[in-house]
Amino acid sequence: MELTRRELVAAFLGSAVASSACKRGDAPLPPIPGAVVDRAVEVGHRLRGGPLPLAQAVEPVDVLVVGGGVAGLSAAWRLMGAGVKDVRVVELEAEVGGTSRSGRNGVSAFPWGAHYLPAPLEDKGPVARLLREMGAMTGVDAHGLPTFEEELLIQEPDERVFYQGHWYEGLYLRAGATPEDLAELARFEARMNAFAAARDAKGRKAFAVPTALSSDDAEWTALDALSMAQWLTREGFRSARLKWLVDYACRDDYGAMSEHVSAWAGIWYFAARQDGRGERSEGFLSWPEGNGRLVQQLASSLPPRAVERDVLAHTVTPGEQGCRVDALDARTGQPRAFQARQVVLACPRFIAAHVVEPWRRERPSWLGAFSYAPWVVANLTLSSSPVSRGFPLAWDNVFYESRSLGYVVATHQLLRQDERGPTVLTWYLPMTGADVKAEREKALSARYADWEALVMADLRPAHPGIAAQAQRLEVQRWGHAMVRPTPGFIWGPERRAAARSLGRHLHFAHTDLGGLALFEEANWFGVKAAERVLAELEVRSESWL
Structure with missing residues (x-):
């Protein structure tokens, strides 16, 4: 059924945006050149078809990593670091990186997904090692805390929120807040600080990065049994503004509303990356291409021929001496086969269930037990920076009344804000409905013209002249972008069972094994799988975990 423009905007972005964007008398906008750029949906769905052709010739390899996202690249990075030379990575897409992939045009590099990394609180672990390798972590201060390249830390202004015609500083909407609202915010922050400072009898943080280092004491894990929304109600938090802030956090990191996120995960967002005194680490690290820069660093540790793109691995068959992996060349359809002594399958569980x-x-x-939120990311190239009312253009720009997360500015770190030069806005829409299948179908059924209308409907109320500045719009749909930490999932038996190796030759790595779709989780599980491979190959190497 064909939707009117108002119905389309209301269905995706909410009625408030539809009312603001579809006022009577608005002149039609000139079309913006662009396209929907993803193709993995069509290629990947071949896994659900009938039997695929098998190759006669088999290529031997010591370690085959299936999947070139952050987890797969992290596994290969770890193996190379231990001196394992015969490592191959096969990736379905034409580019590696998964949801941390990036793009580039004549104006700037830009992210196609994850766009920042919170600065680690410690100088140990695989993420810290990676940051040292790329020169982003420069050392430690007098207190033993890591220091970072100043130009990589997000510059001010870093965050603002748009509400009823004006931009305001920060993410919490203080304009118009009552004393009761502010008292609830202070009480909530105090509770999160207490959670951040909490330690168990073994000295483990109650909420740690990565989640695998968190305490498993029942005092904390019991929070996984209820939703974040239920926890807020139980603790007497009733402020609509605080509820919005918590929902924003859950949408931002988990692709779901607080009603569908475990309270443990909701608290983790606010507590894990701070020291218990309200300090949330030194800040955020970012690049114009977002976490694509981290992907480039991981990939640079591998010989060029070690990574093969456009390869659809469709069957992994464990055996006594290793695994046979059957695949297709995604461009030609020709079958291929590998015989690997060890395999790291670095893909989501819903794909692994079709492949193993x-x-x-x-x-x-x-x-x-595994549920995945669809997302849509759009990059809009502008001839000049957008004009704003109120607080000036920031790195992260959020719309209070929209279901989108707003946009980040790719050129923010290039110190060009005062020059009014061309820029790229990266716009994010998590599809947060309870029925993820219906949300996925809605996202995948929308045409380019629909996305053009939606992006502009979201942006125009905050930037009335933006249509004349728009030069090109490109849209990326992620059908299964984020694993959702639904109540009972993080500390439930299913997640842990899914992470166990299958025999001695097949190991698993992906961010969904940690329950949170974050770079630190993907990196941790990639390195962990690689260390299992090293043990099976009897390669001695000090642990990176």
Whole structure:
């Protein structure tokens, strides 16, 4: 059924945006050149079809990593660091990086997904090692805390929020807040500080980065059984502005509203990356291409021929001496096959269930526990920076009344804000409905013209002249962008069962194994899988975890 423009905007962005964007008398906008640029949906769905052709010739390899996202690249990076030379990475897409992938045009590099990394609180662990390798972490201060390249830390102004015609500083909407609203905010922040400072009898943080280092004491894990919204109600938090802030956090990191996010995960967002005194680490690290810069660093550790793109691995068959992996060249359709001593399968669980041959015959019991939120990311190139009312253009620009997350400015770190030069805005829309299948179908059914209308409907109320500045719009749909930490999932048995190696030759790595779709989780599980491979290959190397 064809929707009117108002109905389309209301369905995706909410009625407030539809009312603001679809006023009577608005002149039609000139079309913006652009396209929907993703293709993995069509290629990846070949896994659900009938039997695929098998190759006669088999290529031997010591370690095959299936999946070139952050987890797969992290596994290969770790293996190379231990001196394992015969490592191959195969990736379905034409570019590696998964949801940390980036793009570039004549104006700037820009992210296609994750766009920042919170500065680590410690100088140990694989993320800290990676940052040292790329020169982003420069050392430690007198207190033993890591220091970072100043130009990589997000410059001010870093955040603002748009509400009823004006921009305001920060993410919490203080304009018009009552004394009761502000008292609730202070009480909430105090609770989060207490959670951040909490330690168990073994000295472990109650909420740590990565999640694998968090305390498993029941005092904390019991929070996983209820939703974040239920926890807020139980603790007497009733402010609509605080509820908005918590919902924003859940949408930002988990692709869901607080009603569908575990309270443990919701608290983790506010507590894990601070020291218990209200300091949330030194800041955020970012580049014009977002976390694509981290992907480039991981990939640069591998020989050029070690990474093969446009390869659809469709069957992994474990055996006594290793695994056979059958694949297709995604460009030509020609079959290929690998015989690997060790395999790291670095893909989401819903794909692994289709790819691992024994799991086709017997559906894994844990599969139903995994839920994934679809996202849409659009990059809009402008001839000049957008004009704003109120607080000036920031790195992160959020719309209070929209279901989108607003946009980040790719050129923010280039110190060009005062020059009014061309820029790229990266716009984010998490599809947060409870029915993820329906949300996915809605996102994938929208045409380019629909996305053009939606992006401009979201931006024009805050930037009335932006249509004349728009030069090109490109849209990326992520059908399964983020694993959702639904109540009971983080500390439930299914997630842990899904992470176990299958025999001695097949190991798993992906951010969904940690329950949070974050760079630190993907990196941790990639390195962890690689260390299992090293143990099986009897390669001695000090742990990076």
